[in-house]
Amino acid sequence: MLNSALRSRAEYAELGADGLAARTTPERDAATIKAVEELLVGRETVLDLCCGYGRIALPLARSGKVVHALDISPNLIEAGQAKAAEEELSIEWAVGSMTDLPYKWDSFDAVICLWTAFHELFAEDEQISTICEISRVLKPGGMAIIEGPVWGPATAAEIANGMRQGPEHRIVTTEHFGTSSVHFIHDEISYGRLCAAAGIEDYKVYKREWGGRRRLILEIHQPGN
Numbered sequence: 001m002l003n004s005a006l007r008s009r010a011e012y013a014e015l016g017a018d019g020l021a022a023r024t025t026p027e028r029d030a031a032t033i034k035a036v037e038e039l040l041v042g043r044e045t046v047l048d049l050c051c052g053y054g055r056i057a058l059p060l061a062r063s064g065k066v067v068h069a070l071d072i073s074p075n076l077i078e079a080g081q082a083k084a085a086e087e088e089l090s091i092e093w094a095v096g097s098m099t100d101l102p103y104k105w106d107s108f109d110a111v112i113c114l115w116t117a118f119h120e121l122f123a124e125d126e127q128i129s130t131i132c133e134i135s136r137v138l139k140p141g142g143m144a145i146i147e148g149p150v151w152g153p154a155t156a157a158e159i160a161n162g163m164r165q166g167p168e169h170r171i172v173t174t175e176h177f178g179t180s181s182v183h184f185i186h187d188e189i190s191y192g193r194l195c196a197a198a199g200i201e202d203y204k205v206y207k208r209e210w211g212g213r214r215r216l217i218l219e220i221h222q223p224g225n
């Protein structure tokens, strides 16, 4: 398993499903689910990549989508599975890394990777592998959505106090909920580089309101037949 995946797994083993759920609100989740459902109109088979405890996978299954859900953190998958079993929802769960997907080519109408999950990959080769994998498992005409925060260029103060580090100051450490989180910052330039490396031509990067927050989206469209 690659370094970023191991780090994330350890972080969520410590945080737990309840700890992660405490970082969102029912209002934000409801608004996010609405946004996702709007994007998925006409797309039935969905992979929730880095699904966590099923915050989005469960409501999508409730609404009749055919849902596969993968995450690196076994404890979060177990929480999702328990909830799905309670409600008798059919979801195909898998523990694995987004960098190396256990699905056949052309499996899904849509792939969603939400709430800054993609930004837990720090190395460019991990990021490119993931974009290639997403493209590989999308059906012709399929669509993928990667959602994360909007960050501007690093300020001198952020660099000086160590908040922004690494190449192009893309590694950001933030303090919230009493703990520090580390993420890789993406923007039009980094997403453009990744899509070029993965041979993806049909994509767009845009900002929009998402779950009550302004977020940056990478939307990938797989060429049709």
Ligand SMILES: C[S@@+](CC[C@H](N)C(=O)[O-])C[C@H]1O[C@@H](n2cnc3c(N)ncnc32)[C@H](O)[C@@H]1O
Pocket: 004, 005, 008, 009, 012, 020, 049, 050, 051, 052, 053, 054, 055, 056, 070, 071, 072, 073, 076, 096, 097, 098, 099, 113, 114, 115, 116, 117, 120, 121
């Ligand atoms: C902030 S949570 C978001 C969960 C979910 N996408 C949501 O919207 O509720 C980030 C998730 O990414 C998962 N993750 C991080 N790195 C991963 C990797 N390499 N492969 C699969 N999942 C990963 C974590 O285990 C965690 O569940």
